[in-house]
Amino acid sequence: MEMTVVEGRAVVGAAMERLLGLVNESLGAPMAPVWEAAFRGVPRHAFLPGTVWVGEELEELSRELNSDAWWRHACADTAVVTQVNDGEDPGTAGERWASCSASAPSVVFRMLDMLELRAGHRVLEIGTGTGWNAALLAHRLGADRVTGVEVDPVLAARAERSLRGAGLYPRVVCGDGAEGYADGGPYDRVIATCSVRAVPPAWIAQTRPGGVILVPWESPWLCYGLLRLTVDGYGGASGFFFPYSAFMLMRGQRTDLRIYRDVVRDRHVPVESAASVPPWAVAGEDRSAQFAVGLQLPDVWRAWHDEPGVEGVDRRLWVATTDTGSWAAVDGDGRDPDRFTVWEHGPRRLWKEVESAHAWWRGAGCPGPGRFGMTIAPDGTHRPWLDTPDRPVPAPVAAG
Known part of the structure; x- marks a missing residue:
């Protein structure tokens, strides 16, 4: 009825x-x-x-x-x-977003x-x-x-x-x-x-x-x-x-970037090193850590790649600049929770910058988003800070 x-x-x-x-x-x-x-x-x-x-x-x-x-x-x-x-219309097989x-x-x-x-x-x-x-x-x-x-x-x-x-x-x-x-x-x-x-x-x-x-x-x-x-x-x-x-x-502020389409090239010869910070510590479930990293590195983005098809690599975190000039890949083998291999290319050593940003956040007591602020100057410059405007958020050291 x-x-x-x-x-x-x-x-x-x-x-x-x-x-x-x-x-x-x-x-x-x-x-x-x-x-x-x-x-x-x-x-x-x-x-x-x-x-x-x-x-x-x-x-x-x-x-x-x-x-x-x-x-x-x-x-x-x-x-x-x-x-x-x-x-x-994305079509029947098209990607919806x-x-x-x-x-x-x-x-x-x-x-x-x-x-x-x-x-x-x-x-x-x-x-x-x-x-x-x-x-x-x-x-x-x-x-x-x-x-x-x-x-x-x-x-x-x-x-x-x-x-x-x-x-x-x-x-x-x-x-x-x-x-x-x-x-x-x-x-x-x-x-x-x-x-x-x-x-x-x-x-x-x-x-x-x-x-x-x-x-x-x-x-x-x-x-x-x-x-x-x-x-x-x-x-x-x-x-x-x-x-x-x-x-x-x-x-008007969107950036449509893909790692293999826009960033990584076959001619790139990356530098190998070891990570001192697990990738999920800065790109996992901890939003406070992620928020702090994002404030310090406003031109850096990330993407997870599960089962990337590389022998001995279980999961990979990609990190790249929005101008696509520098990138890093952090690989875990899924067996050793403390061992991660880093591959970096470009003028900036991005993973070192990420680790520096994470170290500053930890040294500041792991503050959440509510302790951060932003001042915008008349010229449009954005200056993030912690607790008060006279405590600016630092830019991580860009190791070469």
Whole structure:
């Protein structure tokens, strides 16, 4: 027997109550009443497209064909991918990769709470995506106080339709988020829903002195953390990192690099040495170690290679510069947990730099992301620090 409209509303209502409980549990306290009102007034599921992708394999779910699974993910405290491959069809055998998502609701409300919004504030949102975050802001502040920028025209148009469907009309601009939107400023708050490796200067220029910029952070080494900056009124900004979440990188800052396609060449003759630090110590489960390495080596990335097809090598960690000029491979044989062979090529001895970065982090007491901060000078220079701005994070020694 088909479910009636009333029964359907009851089921959705119960699912939203469960989701509210999960969000509050994750936050560690009930969300503020103004945000609970927004949660109820503009429900997340109203902003999700009919097709989403879930799980590590990005399984496609259709609201029409997989209704129960679609609703289960829509009302869960997890991220849901809402676009793959920048909207291009990957084909039946093509590789799928996430290009837009609806963040986990607990992450959304944590970030909104971190903005410390006040009545009358103007907010610039970078990366409108589904439009749900803009809807929550508009519900809280009024639509005329919210400007969203979305680089993808299809996503921007879809977000506008969803916002109109909810009776909300914030400004949605289709454009490069790195440029902000000067006509709507100056802003009291800037919030990004995509990560950056460098904060665009336009965001600082378009924020009032004393205003706040909240942006997910990424280094080529690790995508993790939030950076909360306060604008100083002299063209700069400074603030602490927070150990929360990971977001997709802003499209204009992407680097598409592959080891065998872009880095390693047959003519390369690497130098052999032995590692004093296990590769998983800097590229394993310890996010604090990875975060610290990424801050010290902002132009270095890594990739694991399981069963690389090399005799006596069980697993290999590749390390390379983003300009592809230097690389290192760290090999383990799977038998001796203390023996790793290092192969390095290029003007920089990258593994020595990684080991130096790890040694500094250990010597500093293994600090987590929350003890680090960033100051951005008026010329755009980014200077990371530990605990206070007068304790700069060092650049590792680049051994030749």
